[in-house]
Amino acid sequence: MPTPARQARTMPNSAAAVIAELEGLFGRRLATDAAAREAHGRDESYHPVLPPDAVVFAESTEEVAAVVRICAAHGVPVVPFGVGTSLEGGVGALTGGISLDLSGMNRVVRLSVPDLDCTVEAGVTRKQLNAHLRDTGLFFPIDPGADATIGGMAATRASGTNAVRYGTMRDAVLGLTAVMADGRIVKTGTRARKSSAGYDLTRLLVGSEGTLGIITEVTLRLHGVPEAMSAAVCAFPDIAAAVDTVIETIQMGVPVARIELLDEVEMDAVNRYSKLDYPVQPTLFFEFHGSQASVAEQAETVAELAADHGGADFQWATLPEERSRLWQARHDAYYAAIALRPGCKGMPTDVCVPISKLAECVVETKRDLVESNLLGPLVGHVGDGNFHLCLVVDIADPDEVERAEALHARMVHRALAAGGTCTGEHGVGYGKLGFMETEHGEGLAVMRAIKRALDPQNILNPGKVVRI
Secondary structure, eight states, rough: OOOOOOOOSSOOOHHHHHHHHHHHHHHHGGGGGHHHHHTTOOOOOSOOOOOOOOOEEOOSSHHHHHHHHHHHTTOEEEEEESSSSSSSSOOOOOOOOEEEEOOOOOOEEEEEEETEEEEETTOOBHHHHHHHHHTTTTEEOOOSOOOBHHHHHHHOOOOOOHHHHHOHHHHHEEEEEOOOOSSOOOEEOSSSSSSOOOHHHHHHHHHSSSSSSSEOOOOOEOOOSEEEEEEEEOSSSSSHHHHHHHHHHHHOOOOOOOOEEEOHHHHHHHHHHTTOOOOSEEEEEEEEEEEHHHHHHHHHHHHHHHHHHTTTOOOESSSSHHHHHHHHHHOOOTHHHHHSSOEEEEEEEEEOOOOOGGHHHHHHHHHHHHHHHOOEEEEEGGGGGGEEEEEEOTTTTHHHHHHHHHHHHHHHHHHHHTTSSSOOSSOOOTTGGGGHHHHHHHHHHHHHHHHHOOOOOOBBBBTTOOOO
C-alpha cells in the first residue's frame, strides 16, 4: 500500500512542553538530536524514516508510566520502540511525539525451572533469554529470525520458524505488565496455565502493537530442550512438489519442529550471501525434535513423503554448529535477497492461508511475479501456511514501486479469498492498514471501539493497526 507522509502536527507547543518536562526527569536519557530521532523512526523495510520529536530511554515500568502520564496531559503521542526489527512501519512517528525506547529494560526478573516459566522485562531479546536459560535444560522457542525484544515480539504477536510445533507469541505469553494510555500500570494473566476469570486482557494486548498499552514485562511459557535435534535440507524439482510434501507432512500429524520453504531464487541468494552450495532449486529446510527414536521416525516418514514428490536425498545437519549455520542462513534470507540488487530496498510482505490452499497460493504468486517482471524471492514458514515475498525494488523508480505495491495487494487479496490473513506474523503497522477492513469487516468497528475506550486521546502509537 502507498506509504503515508507524516501528518501535520497540531500541537507543536505541547510537544515542546513535554520535552522540557521530560528533560528534567531523564536528563541525558532524553535525546533530541537528529541521529537518535532518525534511528527511532525507521524499521528494517523500505518504509521512509518518520522520526519522533524526542527519544526517552526508559529503565523501569514506573518510568514508562511517568512518560505516558506527561504525554497524556498534553495530548502528545507515544511510540514504543524495542530494537527496530519490525517490517510494516510500526515504529514510525506518523504524528511526531515521543519515542519510548525500552531496550534498557533488559532484566530477567524471575525464572522457575520446575514450572517452566519466567518473567522478563520488555527489552530482553530472545537470544539474551536463551543464553540465560542455557544451563537450565529449558529454552524459549519462538524464533522470528531477528534478535527482537520479547516486548516487541509480544506486541506484534510474532512467531517464526518454530511455530509449527511450539506455536506463536499468543501461545507463549501467560501474562503481562502494561502501561495504559492514562499512565495506569496493569497486570494481566497469572502463572496458571489456564483461567476462566474475566476478559482475556493478555490476548487483547498481545498483537496490539503498542496501540492499546505499552508492554513492560512479559511472563512466558518455556519448554524443555529436546533430547535430540536434527536438521535436513531437501531440494525439489518444482515449488508445487515441495509444498505438497509440506501439506502431507502436516496432514499426517508428523510433529516436525520446523519446515521452511525457500524458492530457487532465494536459494541462489542464500548460497551467495552465506557461502553455501545447495542446489538452486525449491528447497525445504526441516528440523526434528524429540527422543533419538522419535527423531529418526519423523525423519524417515518425511523423507518417504519427499521422495514421493521427487525430493532429493536429505542432506543432514546434526551437530549444533552445523544446525546453527543452516538456520542462520535461513534467518539471513532477507539480507541475502536485498544483496541480489545492490542499492535497492526490500519490500517484505507475508500472508498466511489454510494449509490446503498453500500450494495454490504459492504457485499463483510465483506466476504473478514473473508476469510483473519483479524480483521477489519467496520464503515461508510453510508448516503453518505462512509465506513471504521479499520484493527487491528500486525505490527511485515510481513504475517499479507501483508494480510491486500492486502485486503485494493481489497477493493479500488472494490469501483473503482463500480464507487466510493479510499478515501471518509481520503485524499491521501502517503498511497493512489498507487491508484491515477487507479482512475484518464489521470486526474492525469493534477494534476501533476498543481503541477509543482504552486510548480516547489516540496517543498510543497513533495511525497503526486501526485508523481513528
